[in-house]
Amino acid sequence: MKHSYRLFSLLLLSVSPIFAQNTATSGSALQESLEKKEQLTKNSIVRNLPLKNIGPTVMSGRVTDFAVNPQDPTEFYVAYASGGLWYTNNNGTSFKPVMDNSPTQNIGDIAVDWKTGTIWVGTGEVNASRSSYAGIGLLKSDDKGETWKFMGLPDSHHISRILINPENSQELVVGVTGHLYSSNSERGVYRTTDGGKTWNKTLFINDETGIIDIAVNPNDYNQMYAAAWDKDRKAWNFRESGENSGIYKSTDAGATWSKVSTADSGFPTGEGVGRIGLSVYDDNTVYAIVDNQSRRPEEKKTEKKGLQKDDFKKMKNSEVLKLEDEKLEKYLRDNDFQKKYTSESVKKMIRENRIQASDLASYLEDANSLLFDTPVIGAEVYKSSDGGKTWKRTHDDYLDDLYYSYGYYFGMVHVDPSNKDAIYVYGVPILKSKDGGKTFKSIVAENVHSDHHALWINPNRSGHLIDGNDGGVNISYDDGENWQISNSPSVGQFYAINIDNQEPYNVYGGLQDNGVWTGPHTNEENSGWTTSGDYSFERLMGGDGMQVEIDSRDPNIVYTGFQFGNYFRINRKTGEQVYIQPKHELGENPYRFNWQTPILLSSHNQDILYLGGNKLMRSMDQGNTWTAISEDLTGGGKKGDVPYGTLASISESPFQFGLIYTGSDDGKIHITKNSGSSWTNIGKDLPQDLWVSRLIASQHKESRVYATLNGYRSDDFTPYVYVSEDFGQSWKNISSNLPLSPVNVIREDPNNENVLYLGSDNGLYVSLDQGASWEAFDNNLPNVAVHDLRVHPGEKDLVVGTHGRSIYITNIAAISNMDNKALKNEMMVSTNASIRFSSRWGNSYSKWMDPYQPELPVTYYSPKAGKVYISVVSENGIEVQSINKEAEKGFNSFNYDLTISETGFKKLKEKDSKLEIEKASNEKLYIPKGRYKLKVKMDNGSAETVFEVK
Numbered sequence: 001m002k003h004s005y006r007l008f009s010l011l012l013l014s015v016s017p018i019f020a021q022n023t024a025t026s027g028s029a030l031q032e033s034l035e036k037k038e039q040l041t042k043n044s045i046v047r048n049l050p051l052k053n054i055g056p057t058v059m060s061g062r063v064t065d066f067a068v069n070p071q072d073p074t075e076f077y078v079a080y081a082s083g084g085l086w087y088t089n090n091n092g093t094s095f096k097p098v099m100d101n102s103p104t105q106n107i108g109d110i111a112v113d114w115k116t117g118t119i120w121v122g123t124g125e126v127n128a129s130r131s132s133y134a135g136i137g138l139l140k141s142d143d144k145g146e147t148w149k150f151m152g153l154p155d156s157h158h159i160s161r162i163l164i165n166p167e168n169s170q171e172l173v174v175g176v177t178g179h180l181y182s183s184n185s186e187r188g189v190y191r192t193t194d195g196g197k198t199w200n201k202t203l204f205i206n207d208e209t210g211i212i213d214i215a216v217n218p219n220d221y222n223q224m225y226a227a228a229w230d231k232d233r234k235a236w237n238f239r240e241s242g243e244n245s246g247i248y249k250s251t252d253a254g255a256t257w258s259k260v261s262t263a264d265s266g267f268p269t270g271e272g273v274g275r276i277g278l279s280v281y282d283d284n285t286v287y288a289i290v291d292n293q294s295r296r297p298e299e300k301k302t303e304k305k306g307l308q309k310d311d312f313k314k315m316k317n318s319e320v321l322k323l324e325d326e327k328l329e330k331y332l333r334d335n336d337f338q339k340k341y342t343s344e345s346v347k348k349m350i351r352e353n354r355i356q357a358s359d360l361a362s363y364l365e366d367a368n369s370l371l372f373d374t375p376v377i378g379a380e381v382y383k384s385s386d387g388g389k390t391w392k393r394t395h396d397d398y399l400d401d402l403y404y405s406y407g408y409y410f411g412m413v414h415v416d417p418s419n420k421d422a423i424y425v426y427g428v429p430i431l432k433s434k435d436g437g438k439t440f441k442s443i444v445a446e447n448v449h450s451d452h453h454a455l456w457i458n459p460n461r462s463g464h465l466i467d468g469n470d471g472g473v474n475i476s477y478d479d480g481e482n483w484q485i486s487n488s489p490s491v492g493q494f495y496a497i498n499i500d501n502q503e504p505y506n507v508y509g510g511l512q513d514n515g516v517w518t519g520p521h522t523n524e525e526n527s528g529w530t531t532s533g534d535y536s537f538e539r540l541m542g543g544d545g546m547q548v549e550i551d552s553r554d555p556n557i558v559y560t561g562f563q564f565g566n567y568f569r570i571n572r573k574t575g576e577q578v579y580i581q582p583k584h585e586l587g588e589n590p591y592r593f594n595w596q597t598p599i600l601l602s603s604h605n606q607d608i609l610y611l612g613g614n615k616l617m618r619s620m621d622q623g624n625t626w627t628a629i630s631e632d633l634t635g636g637g638k639k640g641d642v643p644y645g646t647l648a649s650i651s652e653s654p655f656q657f658g659l660i661y662t663g664s665d666d667g668k669i670h671i672t673k674n675s676g677s678s679w680t681n682i683g684k685d686l687p688q689d690l691w692v693s694r695l696i697a698s699q700h701k702e703s704r705v706y707a708t709l710n711g712y713r714s715d716d717f718t719p720y721v722y723v724s725e726d727f728g729q730s731w732k733n734i735s736s737n738l739p740l741s742p743v744n745v746i747r748e749d750p751n752n753e754n755v756l757y758l759g760s761d762n763g764l765y766v767s768l769d770q771g772a773s774w775e776a777f778d779n780n781l782p783n784v785a786v787h788d789l790r791v792h793p794g795e796k797d798l799v800v801g802t803h804g805r806s807i808y809i810t811n812i813a814a815i816s817n818m819d820n821k822a823l824k825n826e827m828m829v830s831t832n833a834s835i836r837f838s839s840r841w842g843n844s845y846s847k848w849m850d851p852y853q854p855e856l857p858v859t860y861y862s863p864k865a866g867k868v869y870i871s872v873v874s875e876n877g878i879e880v881q882s883i884n885k886e887a888e889k890g891f892n893s894f895n896y897d898l899t900i901s902e903t904g905f906k907k908l909k910e911k912d913s914k915l916e917i918e919k920a921s922n923e924k925l926y927i928p929k930g931r932y933k934l935k936v937k938m939d940n941g942s943a944e945t946v947f948e949v950k
Contacts, residue, residue, distance in 0.1 A: 024182040024715035025740065027155025030136055033740050037103075037776075040737065044775040045890025046766055046815070049859065051781045051800065051808040053490050054507070055525040056537040059514040060449075061491035061804060063468025064125055066456045067112040073458055076466065078473055079107040081125040081453075082133050082785055082804030083491030085145065092473055092486030098145025100782040104762070105804050106133040108177070111162035113169045118142050120151075122159025126177045126212060127453060128233060128240075128408045130595055131493065131512055131803060133761060133785060134180065134715065135159060140196060151196035155179075155186040157715065161214040165221050165253065170195040173254035175211035175226060181233055182715040183207040189214065189226055191254045202250075203257040208232055209244040214254075215278035215286075218417060218459075222253045225260075225286060225388060227276035231408070235665060235691070235713040237640025240408040241274035241293035249388045260388035267382055267391040268292055275411035281420040286384040287437070288391070289425050291407025292377035296398075307331040312360040317350050320357045335364055338583045346586070355587040366590040366643065379403045381413060381425060381437040394437025402427045410453065417459035426452035430467065432480060443480025451513055470513040490525065490806040495596055496547040497788045497801035500555045505792055508558070509801055510545025516560045517545070521797065521809055540570060549601040549609070559601065559623065564643065565593030565613060569623045580623030582611060591615065592637055594646035594665055604657040612647025616662055616676065629676025634664040651695045655702040661728070663692025669707060671728050682728030683707075687720060694745045700753035703727050712742040712761065719743045719760060723771060734771025739763075744786060750793040751816040757798060759786025764800055766812075768820060781808055814859035814891055827943040829860040829936045831896075834948040837929050841898065842920025851922040855895035860936045860943065862887040872896070872904075873933045876911055880904030880927060887938065896934070898949075899924045 041047065061083050068076040074091035077098070084105035086095040099105060099121070109122040123135025135158065138151040153159070153176060161175035171193050178187025187210035189203035203211070209230040217223040226249075230242025246269065247261040261267040272294030279287045307327055312320070320328070325343040332341055349355045379399040382391040403410060406427070416422035421436040429444040430452045444450065449471025458464035463479035472487040493512035499521070500506050508518040519537030529535040543562030551557035559580070561567035569578045584591045591613035602608035609619045614637065616630040637645030646665050653659035658675030662668075667690045669683030683692075690709035698704035705728055709720035719738040722731040734756075735743075741762040749755035756767040757777075764777040764786050781800070788801035796813040814830040822828070840852040862868065870883040880900040885892070900908075900917075905925050908915055919925055927949055935944040 024179060024184065025717040027137075027153075027186060029740065030717075031154050037739050040739065041776040041778060044777070045768075045861075046775045046777050047779055048888060048890065048892050049777070049810060049812075049814070050779045050893060051764075051777075051810040053525075053780070053805065054519075054521065054523045054807050054809055055490050056492060056517060056519060056523065056535075056806060057487055057490045057525050058535055058537065059492060059511060059517065059539070060472025060487040060489065061493045061514070062125075062127070062451075062470045062512065063454050063473060064107055064127065065110050065454050066466055066468060067110045067119075068456045068458075068466060069112075069114050070459060071114070073464065073466075076456070077110055077112060077119070078468065078489070079110045079121070079454075080105070080489070080491045080804065081127065082106050082131070082493060083489065084782060084784070084804070085110060085119070085121060086489045086491075087145070088486075092475060092484075093488075095486075095489045097489070097782070098141075099148070101146075102139060102148045103150075103783055104136055104139075105782055105784045106135045108135060108159040109161050109175075111164050111172075113164050116142075116169060117144055118169065119145065120162045120164070120172070121148075122156075122162050122174060124156065124158035124177075126158045126160045127410075128180055128231065128238075131495075132158070132180060133803075134717075138162075138174065138196065152199050153186060153190065155184055157184070158210070160210075160212050163214060163216050163221075163224065163254075167221065171253065172196065173214060173216075173224065174199075175214040177210035177212055177229065178207075179715050181235075181713050187211065189248075189254055189257065202254055203228075203248060205230075205244050209242070212275055212411065213278050215280045217280045217283060219282055222251055223280070223283065223387075224250050224254060225278050225280060226250070226254075226257065227278050227288070229275050231274070234640065234642075236638040236642050236644030238408065238642060240291065241272050243269070243271050243273070245273035245276060247276060247278065247288060247388065260384075261391070265389065265391050268294070268380070270294070272377070274407050277412040277425075279413045279415045279423070281415045281417070284385050284387050285415070285420045286388055287394075287413045287415050287423055288382045288384075289411060289413040290380050290382065291403060291411055292380050293407070294377050296375045296377055306334070309335070309361045309364050312357050315357040317357050320350055320360070321347055331360075336583075337363065337586070341586055349586065359587050363584070363586055363590065366592065379407060379410075379425070379427065381423070383437060394433075395439070399425075399431075399440070402429075402431065404428065409451070412453070412455070414455050414457055416457050416462055418462045422462065424455055424457070424465075426455065428452075430455075430480070443476075445474075445480075445483045447485050448474045448483050449513075488525075488527075491804060492806035493803045494801040494807065495545065495787055495803065497790055497799060497807065498548045498550060499790045499792055499799055500550045501552055502555055505795065506555070507790075507799055507807055508540075508548040508550065508560070509788075509807065510548060510560065512803070513544050515542040515545045515562075516540040516548060518548075518558075521792075521795075521799065540572070541568065544595075546596055547599050549599055551601065551606050553606055557622070559599055559609060561597075563595050563597075565591070565597035565611070567597070567599060567611065567623070578623070580609075580619070580626075582613065582617040582619075582626035582628075591617075592634075592643045592646045594643065594648055596648070598647055598650045600650045600652060602652055602657065603654050604652075610650050610652070610660070612650050612662060614646055614664075616647065616650065616660070618676070630662070630670070630672070630679055633662050633670045633679065634668050635666040649692050649695045651697040651705070653697040653702060654699050659697065659702070661695040661697055661705055663695045663707065665691050667692060667709065669695065669728065671705075673727075680728075682724070686722060686731055689714075690716075690720060693743060696746055696748065698753075699748060699750060701725070706746050706748070706756075707731070708743040708746050708758075710742045710744065717741055717761075721746060721758065721771065734767075736767075736771060736773050738765060738774050739776075745789050747789045747791055749812070749816050750791055751796070752818070752820075754820045755812075755815055757789050757791070757812075759789050759800070761785045764789075766815065768815070768818070768823065777810075781805075811857060811859070814861060818861060823861070823863075825863050825941075827860065827862060827936055827938060827941045829858065829934065829943040829945050831856055831858045831934055831945055831947050833946075834950050835898070836950050841926045842922045842924045844921055851920065854898045854926070856898055856947065857893065858896050858934060859891060859893045860887070861891050862889060862938060863941070864938075865889045866938055868892075868936055868938045871935045871937075872900070872927070873935060874908065875931050878904060878907045878911065880908065880932070897924075898927045900927050901925075 165171035212229040230244035274291035410427035451470040454468030634645035
C-alpha cells in the first residue's frame with residue numbers, strides 16, 4: 001500500500017440517503033473525504049468567528065502514552081485519548097498542543113525519533129471503553145507538529161504500538177488493534193522499511209483479533225513480542241477474551257512471527273484469554289500481564305449470615321411465607337428494596353399470587369449485576385526466563401482489586417530497565433513489585449487519579465516515573481512514594497453540559513471518570529489559584545459525571561449523578577444530597593439504565609423531573625417519588641453484560657406540557673401528546689438500530705422536532721440528522737454536506753429559527769438555513785468530539801462541551817441576529833451591548849507589568865472580500881476613532897481596544913470643556929462614558945450597531 005498525500009483536516013463525505021445501511025464505514029471512504037473537509041473549512045463563512053477555551057483543566061483527562069527524551073527527561077510528549085498531543089520541555093510545568101492542526105485528536109500510541117525530532121502518531125485509542133474514539137491511521141510530523149502527513153492504514157481505527165528501529169529510522173513496526181465494534185482485515189502487525197511509503201502486514205490472525213501491544217528487547221531491535229487480542233464489542237455485550245488471544249515472537253525485527261503462548265508453554269490459552277500487556281528486559285526475561293476471563297475454581301463458600309439473593313431462586317412460595325419476618329425484613333432493607341415493600345406486604349403479594357419467590361432475587365438482577373458479580377480470575381502476571389519459550393505465574397494469590405470487571409480498559413506491565421525484578425502493573429490502582437512479581441505494593445497517592453494507562457520509567461534513574469491516568473500526568477522521583485501533578489492542558493472529556501440563569505452565568509458538566517463540575521463562564525485558566533486555593537470550578541460529585549439539570553428558580557438545587565442512572569438532588573447551599581433513582585416494582589424486571597441516563601426538568605414546572613430508563617419516569621416532587629408514564633419505549637433489550645434497550649434522549653416541547661419525545665439506544669423514537677397516556681412510535685421510517693443521540697422539540701414551532709442518530713457503536717460514521725414539521729409523522733434528511741462523522745447533538749438558536757448548531761465526533765458546525773447546508777465552525781477549536789451544546793439566550797453565547805478539550809464559548813450574536821434574506825448582499829455588525837469603564841484602561845500597577853488593555857469584541861458580516869472602514873461615533877455625531885480592515889467574505893471579528901484618536905479627543909473637548917480625559921500610562925486615550933454607534937462600511941454597503949460605555 002502506498003500513501004503519499006498530505007492530510008490537513010478531518011473527514012467529509014456526502015450524506016447517505018434516508019435509508020442508509022447501518023454498516024461500518026470503509027477506510028477508502030475516509031481517504032476520499034480528506035480534501036472535501038479541507039475545502040469545507042476553507043470556504044466556511046464563520047471561519048473567522050473565534051471560540052475561546054475556558055477550561056477547566058484541574059481534573060485533566062485520559063492519557064494513553066508518553067514519548068520521553070532519554071537524554072533529557074524534562075522534555076516529553078503526552079498523548080491524550082481524545083485530547084491530542086502535548087509537548088513540554090520544562091518537566092511538565094507547562095505544555096503546548098502540537099496536533100491542533102491535525103485531522104484528529106484521538107491517539108492510541110506515539111513514538112518519537114529523538115535524533116531527528118520526527119513524531120509518529122497512531123490514531124485511535126485502544127482502551128476499549130465506551131468513549132474510545134476511532135482514528136484515521138498513521139500520522140507523521142517532521143517539524144514538531146507544524147504540519148502532519150498521512151502515512152497509511154486508514155481502516156485501522158485503533159493503533160496500539162509504534163516501534164522505530166534506533167539504528168534505522170526508516171524501519172518501523174506498528175501494532176494495529178483494528179475496529180472496536182466490527183470486524184475488519186486491516187489489523188495485525190505492519191512493517192515498513194522505507195519510512196512508511198509502503199507497509200507489509202507480517203502478522204494477521206483473523207478479522208476479530210488485533211494486536212494490542214508490541215514490546216521490543218531494548219538491547220536487540222530484532223527481538224520483539226506481540227500480544228494478540230481476540231474480542232467482540234457490541235452496544236449490549238462485550239466479549240473481551242477469546243481463543244485467538246496470545247503472544248507471538250519475532251527474531252527478525254517483525255518480518256516473521258511464531259506463537260510462543262502455546263498450550264505447553266505455561267501461559268493461559270483458550271476462550272478466557274483477554275487483553276495482554278508485554279515488557280522485555282533482555283534476551284531472556286519477558287513479563288506479560290493478562291486479563292484472564294476464565295472462571296475461578298469454586299472455593300469453599302464461607303457461610304453468609306442472613307438471606308441471600310440466590311436463596312430465593314430455589315425457594316417455593318410456601319417457604320417464603322414461613323420465613324421469620326425479621327429475617328425477610330433484613331433482606332429487603334439490606335438490598336435497598338423500596339420502603340413500601342415490607343415483610344408483611346411481600347408475603348401478602350405472594351398469597352395473592354401477584355409475585356413469585358424468584359421475584360425477590362430477580363428484583364436485584366440486571367446487566368450491571370451480571371457484569372460485576374461474575375467471578376473471573378482477573379489480572380495475572382507471567383514471567384519468562386527463556387525468551388518466551390516457557391512462562392510461569394509470578395504470584396500465588398489473585399491480584400484482586402486491580403482490574404475489577406474492566407480488564408479491557410488497562411492491561412500494561414513495565415519492567416525497570418535497570419532492574420529485572422522491578423515491575424509495575426496498573427488498573428485501579430498502580431502497583432509495584434521488587435521481587436519479580438511475587439508480591440506487590442500500591443503506590444497510589446491522594447493527588448493521583450485511580451485509573452492508570454501509561455507509564456515511563458527513566459532508564460538512567462530508577463524510581464523516576466511519569467504516570468498517565470484518567471486524571472492527567474503525575475511525576476515521581478522516589479518510586480511512587482510522592483507524586484507531583486502536571487495538569488495545565490485543557491483536555492477534559494465532557495459527556496454533557498448545561499448552564500444556569502445567573503449573572504454571570506455558570507457552566508455545569510459531567511466528565512468521563514472525573515465527576516461533575518461547575519464554574520463561571522468567565523473562567524480564564526491561570527496558576528494564580530494555587531496560591532489563593534480558590535479554583536474557579538467546583539466538583540459537585542465523583543464517578544463518571546453525567547447530565548445536569550439546574551432549577552431555574554433556585555440555582556442551588558441541582559440534579560446530577562453518575563453512570564447507569566445513579567442520580568441525586570443536591571442542595572448546594574445546605575450540602576444535602578438525596579438519592580433519587582427510580583425503583584421498579586416488585587414482580588417487574590429491573591429498569592435498564594443507559595451509561596448516560598437522560599434527565600430533564602420540565603420547563604413548565606421546575607418541580608417536575610423526567611428520567612429515562614427503558615421506560616420514561618416522571619416525578620412531580622423533585623425526584624422524591626416516581627411514576628412510570630410509559631411502557632417499555634425500547635426494543636426490549638438484548639442478552640449481554642451491558643445495559644441495552646435504554647432511553648438515551650428526552651425532550652419536552654416548550655409549547656405544551658406533556659408533549660414529550662423519547663429516543664433509545666436501539667433506535668426507537670416515540671411521542672406522547674398527553675403526558676404519557678398514550679405513545680406513538682414515530683421512528684419507523686428512519687434508519688434502524690442506531691443510537692438516538694438527541695431529540696430536540698423546537699422552541700419556534702410546536703410541530704417541529706429534530707433528531708440525530710449515531711452509528712458509532714457499529715463503526716458507522718455517517719451523519720444522520722433529521723427534522724420533522726409534523727410531530728414526527730414524516731422526516732426530512734438535513735445532513736446535507738456534513739462531514740463523515742457520528743453526530744452527538746443538535747441545538748436551535750433561540751432567537752433565529754433558521755440557525756442550527758451541531759456537534760459531531762470531529763467538531764462543531766452551524767447551519768444558517770435550517771440544515772440545507774452546514775458551515776465548519778472551528779476557529780481555535782481542533783478536530784475534537786463535541787458531545788453537547790447550550791445556547792445562552794441573553795448573552796447569546798454558544799457553550800461547547802467537548803470530549804477531549806474541555807469547554808469552549810463563542811458569542812453568536814452576529815449569527816443569531818442576522819437577516820437570512822439579506823445574507824448574500826448586505827452588511828451586518830454586532831457587538832456587546834455595553835462595557836464598564838475602568839480607570840485601569842491603559843494603566844499598570846507597576847512598571848514591571850504590562851498595562852491593562854480592554855477589548856470590545858466586534859463581529860461583522862461582509863457579503864464579499866475587500867477593504868472595510870470602521871468608525872466609532874459619539875451621540876452628538878463626533879467620530880472618535882476610525883479603523884481600516886481587510887474583510888473576508890463571511891463573518892469577520894476583531895477586538896476594538898476602546899481607544900480614541902487625538903482628533904476625536906479634541907472634538908469631544910470642544911463640545912464639552914468639562915470632559916476629563918487624560919492619556920493613560922501607555923500614552924493612549926480611551927473612550928469616555930456614553931453611548932456610541934459603531935459603523936462598518938464597504939463600497940456602497942454599511943451597517944451599524946450601538947454600544948454603551950457605562
